[in-house]
Amino acid sequence: MSEVVITDPEFSMTGRPSGRLLEVEDLHVEFRTREGVAKAINGVSFHVDAGETLAVLGESGSGKSVTAQTIMGILDQPPGHVSGGQIRFHGKDMLSMSEEGRRKIRGHGIAMVFQDALSALNPVFTVGFQIGEQFRIRKGMSRADAKKRAIELLDQVKIPNAKQRVTEFPHQFSGGMRQRVMIAMSLALDPEVLIADEPTTALDVTVQAQIMDLLADLQRERQMGLILITHDLGVVADVADRIAVMYAGRIVEEANVHDLYARPAHPYTVGLLNSIPRIDEKGQELRTIKGLPPNLMRIPPGCPFHPRCPKAQPVCVEKVPPLRVVGPARGSACHFAEEVLRGE
Amino acid sequence: MSDPNMSSMVTTPRAEQPTAPGATAPTNAGLPENQRADKPRGLLGDAWRDLRRKPLFWISAFFIVLFLVMAAFPSLFTSADPSYGTLSRSRVGPSADAWFGYDVQGRDVYARVIHGARASIMVAVLSTLGTVLIGGLVGVVAGFRGGWFDAILSRVADIFFGLPFVLGAIVILFTFNPPGANRGEFEIIMLVVLSLVLLSWPVSMRIMRSSVLATKEADYIVAARALGASNLRIVFKHLIPNCLAPLLVYSTILVGSFIGAEATLSFLGVGLQSPVVSWGVMINESQNYIRVSLYLLLFPAAFLVTAVLSFVMLGEAVREALDPKMR
Amino acid sequence: MGRYIVRRLLQLVPVFIGTTFLIYWLVWSVPGDPFAGKCGDRPCPANYIQVMTEKFNLDKPLYVQYFTYMKNLLQGDFGSTFGGRSINDLIAAAYPNTIKLAFVALAVEALIGLTAGVLTGLRRNGFLDNLVLVSTLFLIALPTFVTGFVLQYLFGVQWGVIKPTVSNPPSFTELLIPGFVLGSVSMAYVARLARTSIAENRSADYVRTAIAKGLPMRRVVGVHLLRNSLIPVVTYLGTDLGALMGGAIVTEGIFGINGIGREVYRAIVTKEGATVVSIVVILVLVYLVMNLLVDMLYALLDPRIRYE
Numbered sequence: 001m002s003e004v005v006i007t008d009p010e011f012s013m014t015g016r017p018s019g020r021l022l023e024v025e026d027l028h029v030e031f032r033t034r035e036g037v038a039k040a041i042n043g044v045s046f047h048v049d050a051g052e053t054l055a056v057l058g059e060s061g062s063g064k065s066v067t068a069q070t071i072m073g074i075l076d077q078p079p080g081h082v083s084g085g086q087i088r089f090h091g092k093d094m095l096s097m098s099e100e101g102r103r104k105i106r107g108h109g110i111a112m113v114f115q116d117a118l119s120a121l122n123p124v125f126t127v128g129f130q131i132g133e134q135f136r137i138r139k140g141m142s143r144a145d146a147k148k149r150a151i152e153l154l155d156q157v158k159i160p161n162a163k164q165r166v167t168e169f170p171h172q173f174s175g176g177m178r179q180r181v182m183i184a185m186s187l188a189l190d191p192e193v194l195i196a197d198e199p200t201t202a203l204d205v206t207v208q209a210q211i212m213d214l215l216a217d218l219q220r221e222r223q224m225g226l227i228l229i230t231h232d233l234g235v236v237a238d239v240a241d242r243i244a245v246m247y248a249g250r251i252v253e254e255a256n257v258h259d260l261y262a263r264p265a266h267p268y269t270v271g272l273l274n275s276i277p278r279i280d281e282k283g284q285e286l287r288t289i290k291g292l293p294p295n296l297m298r299i300p301p302g303c304p305f306h307p308r309c310p311k312a313q314p315v316c317v318e319k320v321p322p323l324r325v326v327g328p329a330r331g332s333a334c335h336f337a338e339e340v341l342r343g344e
Numbered sequence: 345m346s347d348p349n350m351s352s353m354v355t356t357p358r359a360e361q362p363t364a365p366g367a368t369a370p371t372n373a374g375l376p377e378n379q380r381a382d383k384p385r386g387l388l389g390d391a392w393r394d395l396r397r398k399p400l401f402w403i404s405a406f407f408i409v410l411f412l413v414m415a416a417f418p419s420l421f422t423s424a425d426p427s428y429g430t431l432s433r434s435r436v437g438p439s440a441d442a443w444f445g446y447d448v449q450g451r452d453v454y455a456r457v458i459h460g461a462r463a464s465i466m467v468a469v470l471s472t473l474g475t476v477l478i479g480g481l482v483g484v485v486a487g488f489r490g491g492w493f494d495a496i497l498s499r500v501a502d503i504f505f506g507l508p509f510v511l512g513a514i515v516i517l518f519t520f521n522p523p524g525a526n527r528g529e530f531e532i533i534m535l536v537v538l539s540l541v542l543l544s545w546p547v548s549m550r551i552m553r554s555s556v557l558a559t560k561e562a563d564y565i566v567a568a569r570a571l572g573a574s575n576l577r578i579v580f581k582h583l584i585p586n587c588l589a590p591l592l593v594y595s596t597i598l599v600g601s602f603i604g605a606e607a608t609l610s611f612l613g614v615g616l617q618s619p620v621v622s623w624g625v626m627i628n629e630s631q632n633y634i635r636v637s638l639y640l641l642l643f644p645a646a647f648l649v650t651a652v653l654s655f656v657m658l659g660e661a662v663r664e665a666l667d668p669k670m671r
Numbered sequence: 672m673g674r675y676i677v678r679r680l681l682q683l684v685p686v687f688i689g690t691t692f693l694i695y696w697l698v699w700s701v702p703g704d705p706f707a708g709k710c711g712d713r714p715c716p717a718n719y720i721q722v723m724t725e726k727f728n729l730d731k732p733l734y735v736q737y738f739t740y741m742k743n744l745l746q747g748d749f750g751s752t753f754g755g756r757s758i759n760d761l762i763a764a765a766y767p768n769t770i771k772l773a774f775v776a777l778a779v780e781a782l783i784g785l786t787a788g789v790l791t792g793l794r795r796n797g798f799l800d801n802l803v804l805v806s807t808l809f810l811i812a813l814p815t816f817v818t819g820f821v822l823q824y825l826f827g828v829q830w831g832v833i834k835p836t837v838s839n840p841p842s843f844t845e846l847l848i849p850g851f852v853l854g855s856v857s858m859a860y861v862a863r864l865a866r867t868s869i870a871e872n873r874s875a876d877y878v879r880t881a882i883a884k885g886l887p888m889r890r891v892v893g894v895h896l897l898r899n900s901l902i903p904v905v906t907y908l909g910t911d912l913g914a915l916m917g918g919a920i921v922t923e924g925i926f927g928i929n930g931i932g933r934e935v936y937r938a939i940v941t942k943e944g945a946t947v948v949s950i951v952v953i954l955v956l957v958y959l960v961m962n963l964l965v966d967m968l969y970a971l972l973d974p975r976i977r978y979e
Contacts, residue, residue: 074879099888107885114883119876122895123975124902134884169974185884499682503689506955508917511935512694515947518939519697604814608921611816612936627817634820635828645817653812660808 020088021225022071022110022193023047027085029063029070029249031296032078038296040066042249043085045323048193048225053216055228055236055257057272058246061293064229067246068197071227072112073102089193107134111191113215115198117178121170127154127181128166134188153184157214176207180214187218193225200235212239233276237261245269248294248304251323255330265332265341267309303335311336391665401661407654414461424455426621437639444643447626448633453640456621457647463622464651467536468602474541475548476595482545483552484587488560488579498553501546510608513539517614529620536615540602551594555587562586593663600655607648623648672970679966683959694951695737698944699729723753740948749949752938758949761934766953768840769930772922773915775843775850776857781908784858785901788865792900793892795870803866807859819852819925836927846928853922857911864907868900875899902972906965913961917954 029041041063048054058064069075071087073094086093089109094102114120122130131153132146141149147166154162157180170178179199186194196215200208216239219226230236236243236257243260245253245268253266264270271289291308294300300307306316315335323333326341334340395401414421429451438445444453486497516539521527527535559565560583568578603623609615610624611631618625623644630640724730731739743750749758787807791800810818826848827835837845872878873896881895882888920932927933931950938946970976 069879072883074882076874103885103887105885106883112880112883114876114880116876120880122877122881122899124898124973125895133886137886137890171975185880189885499685499689502686503693506686506690506958507693507951508914508954508958510920511917511932511951511954514920514936514939515694515697515951600812604812608814608816611814612920612924631820634824638824641817641820645821648814649809649812649817652814653808656808656812 020047021049021090022227023086023088024067024071025086025088027067027070027087028083029066029075030081030083032081036297039299040080040249040296041070042299044246044249044251046244046251046254048227050192050225051220051223052242053219053226053228053240055230055240055243056246057230057233057236057243059231059293061248061296062246063249064231064246065197066249068112068195068227068229071110071195072106074112107138107186107189107191109191110193110195111186111189113179113182113186113194113196113199116202117175117182118170118202120182121178121185123170126167126169127173127185131166131181131185131188134185138189149188150184153188154181156187156218157181157184159184175203176211179203179207179211183211183214183218187222190222191224193227194219195227195229197229198231199228201230201232208235215239233272245272248299249296250304250333251331252305252333253331254323259327259330263341263343265326265330265337266334267311267336267340268305270340271308303333311340391662394665395661398661398665400657401665404654404657404661407650408658411461411465411651411654414458415465416462418459418462421458422452422455424452426451426455426459427619428452437637445637445639447629447640453626453643456626457623457643460621460623460626460644461647461651463533463616463620464603464606464624464648467533467540467606467616467622468599470533470537471540471544471602471605472595472598474537475544475598476591478541479545479548480552480591483549484556484579484584486549487553487556488575488583490557494553497549501549504543505546507543509543509605510612512543513605513609514612514614516542517609521614532616532620536606536609540605544598544602548591548594548598551590552587555590556583559583559586589666593659593666596662597656597659600652600659603648603655604652623651672967676963676967679963683963687955687959690955691741691948691952692737695740695948696733698947699733699736740945744949744952750945752943752946758946761946762931762950762953765929765931765934768928769919769923769932770916771841771843772846772850772853772919772928772930773912775846776854776915776919777908777912779847779851779854780858780861780911784861785865785904788862788904789869789897789900791862792866792869792873795866800866803862807862810855810859813855815852815856815919816921816925818855819849819922822848822852823925839929841928849922849926849928852925853915853919857907857915861904861907865900865904868903869896872896872900902969905972906969909965909968910962913958913965916957916961 023045024047025045027041027044028039031038031040044063044067046054046056056064056067066075066080069080070082071094075082082095085095087095089105094105121127128147128150131150132141132143135141135146135149136143151162151166154166159165159177159180165173165177170181173181179202183199194215199215200211203211212235215226215228218224228236228240240257243253243255243257244251245260245266247268253260253264253269255265260269261273264273268289271287274287275289289308294304294307300317302315302317302319303309303312303321306312309316311334313335319335321333321335321337323331324337326332326337332340429447429449431450433446433450436446436450444457447453447456482497482501486494517535520539521532521535565578565582568582573581606615606622607624607627610617610622611628613628616622616625618629626644627641627648630637630644634641729736740750747759749762751757752761787803791797791803794800823835826832833845833848837849877899878891878896881891886895917932919928919930920936922928923930923932924936931954935947935950937943938950
């Protein structure tokens with residue numbers, strides 16, 4: 001594995017200029033709907049460097065996909081609204097850039113792999129057209145050259161018979177092959193950062209592993225920064241360097257992948273780890289986290305996790321716990337993080 | 345969204361505040377109990393909640409009620425006799441005495457427009473009922489039975505659908521109601537209704553058939569069947585209630601279209617005929633005088649358009665309210 | 672695809688026979704003397720009745736009449752009117768005008784309807800959007816003959832921009848207003864269909880993908896969004912062309928266009944049974960073939976559709 005620079009999470013929160021590839025700082029996003037304002041992201045900060053894989057973990061509604069869409073600039077606005085924070089790419093804040101400036105970063109600087117390739121690929125164009133389009137429009141290549149490059153890319157993502165398949169339409173591919181096409185398309189312009197939003201959720205379990213391996217290989221070869229968004233703890237264990245756990249639009253824990261699995265520092269992470277079915281506990285009842293994630297229009301005061309937390313104390317209702325350093329290169333947003341770390 | 349000027353006409357205005365349940369006690373907000381605030385409402389309840397906030401819905405509902413009252417009790421609006429005419433006031437324009445003026449035969453246009461509502465609306469409502477009943481029933485049967493039964497019914501529908509609408513109606517009406525046949529008022533109305541139904545039922549049949557086909561395979565139907573429910577029970581208890589929405593929306597709009605269709609046929613001289621008064625008959629009578637007395641066309645046309653528009657708008661509002669995607 | 676077309680063509684046969692037989696029955700077998708009023712105010716001379724009865728097989732059972740008629744028709748002979756005029760000539764003189772009018776109407780629908788629909792679909796809830804929504808509702812609610820009268824009065828009588836009725840054969844400029852009248856209701860539907868379709872597809876995942884690829888906005892909209900959104904609109908326009916070619920009895924009547932609609936109306940009023948049936952046969956055929964073409968067009972536009 002490549003050498004990973006593990007940083008103090010406190011660092012990314014201070015906002016000092018740095019040589020980082022992609023930094024998100026104190027991001028706030030809300031959805032203004034007829035029923036009220038849903039606060040989807042409430043002060044999220046993280047960063048990714050070249051050659052590094054950051055997994056963003058969370059249940060649906062935790063804000064992980066909204067974060068990805070905000071970075072890409074494909075948030076539906078309205079109802080979405082970025083109400084604060086910065087997203088810096090090579091130190092420059094993208095949120096204050098012109099639309100044209102942001103557009104130039106898409107594909108080249110930051111690219112994205114979507115969850116459901118069937119709906120994310122345009123049904124009426126061939127995959128060759130959709131991959132080659134980027135070479136033609138962004139690099140002014142001829143149709144023939146663009147097609148040649150598209151075939152090369154399909155080869156790289158290990159699609160057999162790339163030469164023939166390049167003229168086929170998305171619905172003619174199987175689920176796994178379609179996701180490979182999606183990945184090939186995102187890699188076309190050699191992005192420095194790749195955001196994969198639940199890239200394997202729509203796939204069969206056996207295919208999931210193949211796609212994750214492919215992503216990991218490509219990331220290593222190209223030394224990309226990879227942001228892997230998922231709700232599945234099992235998916236990230238082998239691939240990620242660091243994990244950020246999100247809950248109700250906040251990062252509640254951030255840690256090196258080994259530390260997180262060995263000694264979680266937030267009750268929510270503990271709950272997540274406990275709810276993974278384990279072979280050695282066969283026959284026992286599956287442990288779940290009681291309750292439901294909060295309605296984003298009515299996030300509970302204090303720690304958003306307190307209604308579901310087994311450790312909740314009066315202070316949890318009153319004060320929002322900040323994400324703070326609780327050990328070497330790790331942070332937790334729990335008033336009682338130290339106790340949790342000690343396994344109490 | 346923030347453009348306040350006309351948007352209220354056709355789109356749903358945003359509620360000023362989040363709905364009331366949001367104001368539950370702040371300290372225990374977020375506890376599982378407050379989930380009941382998010383309890384899902386039924387599709388119909390949701391649609392109604394959406395509907396009653398639309399000015400469009402209220403405006404069209406107001407006009408529809410107005411026209412219905414006009415059709416039922418014309419004497420509430422006018423005391424003049426719609427068929428009494430003296431040539432001395434032929435084509436005398438609008439005045440304080442007769443707001444809409446007098447027609448060629450010196451009859452009061454206002455009184456005629458009011459009394460015309462009855463025939464126009466009766467034709468439209470009866471035709472819609474017939475179309476929806478016949479088309480809906482055939483659609484349910486075809487969709488539910490399927491197979492060769494469906495194939496035959498669908499081809500029969502195709503045969504009627506293949507006839508151009510206006511042309512078909514003219515041929516039918518000319519055959520059974522030739523000019524000068526001097527049929528009674530009721531007979532003429534029923535003939536027009538019959539020809540409209542005959543040419544329109546395939547559309548509602550197709551709508552019903554396709555929604556039955558889509559619903560038939562739904563899990564709850566399969567479950568009902570597995571539990572041993574009879575076909576009749578499945579059709580009436582599960583299938584029809586769940587397939588009715590698209591047909592209802594269509595039928596609302598259909599009332600409007602039929603008001604227009606009746607007028608078109610009367611205009612062509614094959615629909616309703618004097619002594620029956622309808623907006624279409626009035627427009628037909630006015631057509632030779634529009635260059636000199638445009639008001640003879642304008643007043644019945646205005647009533648006609650308002651009525652059609654009200655039904656079309658109501659259908660539109662209901663469709664939008666029922667369609668979760670539009671919300 | 673080939674097998675699908677053959678199957679569809681075979682399906683057309685019973686529908687075609689059914690529809691035309693229905694009309695034939697309505698026109699010929701109705702109670703009443705087919706010769707009433709044919710010879711002025713007097714009853715027709717016996718020898719005339721005899722010749723005509725033989726010519727149209729009026730003494731034979733209805734289905735014999737029908738199949739004799741169809742046999743002649745398949746050989747390209749539509750027969751003749753009671754007055755002896757060849758119906759082939761009559762149709763040949765009138766149909767080109769109807770087709771011209773249909774294409775003008777289609778152009779109006781496509782140009783105005785599509786522009787309005789695309790613009791409002793891209794910018795929903797603006798001033799233009801509401802204007803288009805309200806005016807399309809009005810157009811849908813206005814019966815064609817009212818639109819026709821009002822525009823004829825305004826442009827022809829009040830402002831004198833056009834002649835109230837057209838010349839024969841009409842020129843394309845003369846057909847602009849009639850074409851607008853004929854296409855106005857469908858134009859409103861096209862606008863609404865395009866608007867809904869664009870608005871629905873606008874938030875589709877593949878549009879996001881196209882944006883995420885860093886394509887310029889005009890390419891995202893012009894290529895990815897439009898290509899998908901216009902599939903239902905184009906098929907609607909195709910179906911509508913089939914309906915428009917069915918003649919426009921009202922529009923042709925108002926503007927005095929010598930088209931197939933006016934001919935068929937005249938034939939119905941004067942009880943020219945053979946002419947009515949002949950024209951209806953052609954119209955039904957055109958309609959059915961157009962529908963088949965539209966289905967094939969649909970498969971052409973959307974690669975996901977495969978017929979077999």
